[in-house]
Amino acid sequence: MKQHMLVDSPYGPLTLVAADGVLCGLYMVAQRHRPSEETFGARDDTPFGETVDQLTAYFAGELTEFDLPLRLDGTPFQRTVWEQLRRIPYGETRSYGELAGALGNPKASRAVGLANGKNPLGIIVPCHRVVGADGSLTGYGGGLERKRRLLDFERGAALF
Numbered sequence: 001m002k003q004h005m006l007v008d009s010p011y012g013p014l015t016l017v018a019a020d021g022v023l024c025g026l027y028m029v030a031q032r033h034r035p036s037e038e039t040f041g042a043r044d045d046t047p048f049g050e051t052v053d054q055l056t057a058y059f060a061g062e063l064t065e066f067d068l069p070l071r072l073d074g075t076p077f078q079r080t081v082w083e084q085l086r087r088i089p090y091g092e093t094r095s096y097g098e099l100a101g102a103l104g105n106p107k108a109s110r111a112v113g114l115a116n117g118k119n120p121l122g123i124i125v126p127c128h129r130v131v132g133a134d135g136s137l138t139g140y141g142g143g144l145e146r147k148r149r150l151l152d153f154e155r156g157a158a159l160f
Contacts, residue, residue: 123150
């Protein structure tokens with residue numbers, strides 16, 4: 001059974017989705033690969049108290065690592081990539097190639113990029129911390145301007 005709620009953020013409204021009480025989605029407005037709203041289930045704030053508390057602390061600059069039970073639905077490869085994303089420290093970035101290398105397959109940077117783009121839990125699973133080999137901002141389901149703002153925020157360049 002799925003439930004969802006909307007929460008405001010400095011990056012626009014976020015839709016939180018839970019399956020059987022476990023967070024399985026965080027989607028931004030106009031996000032690429034955003035599932036249709038019909039799949040989010042009934043609107044119900046009940047399962048999201050701790051998620052909202054941690055997001056609030058993150059946006060206040062008081063939390064650098066989320067500690068929430070997550071349900072990451074995807075292929076085994078996607079889940080492996082998403083677990084690698086969670087290992088990128090707050091305020092730092094990694095390239096797609098570096099992630100591929102960490103997975104033991106340095107030639108899989110394109111596949112890592114595709115998996116990164118399908119991340120269902122943006123911000124919490126920090127896909128915004130992945131950049132091009134030259135450090136440039138490339139691809140982000142929430143848009144490059146949001147990616148830039150999230151990275152600037154984490155580096156202390158922009159406080160909200």
